Amino acid sequence: MTKQAKTMFEKVWEAHEVAPETADTPAILYIDLHLTHEVTSPQAFAELKSRGIKLRRPDLTLATMDHSTPTRTEQVFGGVPISIDSAAKQIAQLERNAAEFGVELLGLQNELRGIVHIIGPELGVTQPGKTIVCGDSHTSTHGAFGALAFGIGTTEVSHVFATQCILQRKPKTFAIDIKNRLPIGVTAKDLILSIIGKVGVSGGTGHVLEYRGDAIRALSMEERMTVCNMSIEAGARAGMIAPDQTTYDYLKNTPRVPKGDAWEAALERWRRLPSDPGAVFSKSVEIDAATLEPMVTYGTNPGMVAPVSGSVPVRPGDAVFDQALAYMGLRAGEPIANVPVNVVFIGSCTNGRLSDLRQAAKVLQGHKVAKGVHMLVVPGSQQVKKDAEAEGLHKIFIDAGADWRESGCSMCLGMNGDTVAKGQYSVSTSNRNFEGRQGIGARTLLASPETAAASAIRGRVTDPRQIIG
């Protein structure tokens, strides 16, 4: 009998089955790495307490704080109180819980703190072939390394705390083949926005995506993370990219990967992970990277997206579409590049890494942020901040008139008070343009760091290729 060709997802899944699924019960899946943060963990810790149980594997659990944390230096390091009382309490609660349950916490003033999906890869705890969960839907980011990584709810967080396992039905697989190369000036963000535009915001429901093809191979790890990050915006639980030399080169220098012989052994395991030739996916789609352009969203979900050179589509008789445009204050047929900009946000787990800041700075260098535009640059982690400052990127931002902050989720979801005012247009490098996401009545247009920076300069949505040429 010939060995059955398997997808990468199937290999990782099978290696983590404590018990396979049956008609009556889901699989029991072992979790290699549990990341946790202040927002989705308090009720899970409370559950453990009420049952009087311990955390099974504190050594496989890592906590940080990112969502409700302040970004103003004086509030992070200077002892100035956190503006939102409930946020301060939530942060203190995580400190107590981590201490009580013996979990490593990268706390507010820790130099390794950052957005949970930025620090996992940075530390090298995100590794190929691992199962990784977090009470956060953008856990899909870690799939860029060939890990099976997905977001879970707080009840499941408590399950993993208690048993290091979760109950899961096996998802289906979805191959996203990206042929050719991205043209110059077109980024990983533009690619994933194009993919979501094509498959739709629920096109991936019930599936694990695998991004494949020449365009994906050519991406750096940072770019692969940007792509996998937004898998959830296509409805998918997870997105994966097969590990290769790019992956190993990135991981080799991270602090927490196996070293010496253990590194060699890990490499040998990781090299067996990619999908076998002939492996069958439940469904697939093909996209030609060479045809893509910088993309911007115009509506209230990430699938409502168009090229920056294009226009808001016209869809007569679609009430939901009309409602989205009414919220956005845009007209069908209007050119996207015409839209005024009040706020520009560079950051988030999608585009808050060093390479993203470099790209934005490159566009901004020698320019000023347009009058009346507030530009906020929030590094994805304290390490990113340190590295950016070592290169002098912060000076470029500050000289241009932007705000330079401590790391965190910040204006991606506005939980910490970094918000966009009602009716204002925000060009944001984050991942969700839902109504009210960045503040009550805020109007979010998702774009790449390059497009965001170019739009900051002109005060209107701008194709970055017009500025860097």
Added chain:
Amino acid sequence: MQAIKTIRSCTVVMPATNIDTDQIIPGRFLTTTTKQGLGAQLFADWRYDADGKAIPSFVLNQPAAKGCRVLVAGRNFGCGSSREHAPWALLDFGFQAVISTEIADIFRNNSLKNGLLPIVIDEQAHAWLVANPGAEVSIDLQSNALTMPNGERVSFTVEAFARYCLLNGVDEMGFLLQRDDAIAAYEARTQRT
């Protein structure tokens, strides 16, 4: 958790597609450290104006919505953020089931774990419910059927184990904790000890 077998109720209809969990419970309310009391903030930005006053035209503010425990929503309900605060808020408000033609993965899982029934039905039956807000329906988890006001029965599926847990008031944590031997054996086998 309490066992759930049948729900009989009028419906509230929110026909929009892709209603995400940021709408169900906006991010600024997530600084809570408990599960209780979130019903007051359910759909806050659609329900209240800038001064915190109820917007009369919003469906949940209308008298007819009072006491209805079944929400009929457009396709892909619950997409976006994994916040379990979304089902907590719906339950705290008084909803016991959500009916749609498609329900987002994480929200569906979170709902089942809290006793909020995510019910996916065919487009035709759904279209009828959308066109007839306030209809009296009954959901029977034992027979996996939704009964329409005219007596027509529409079938749905709920994942077998989640259904078993809901029908019997069993909680999944208990089930997992009882598998300790298997988990320890796995850890030994894969040298994760």
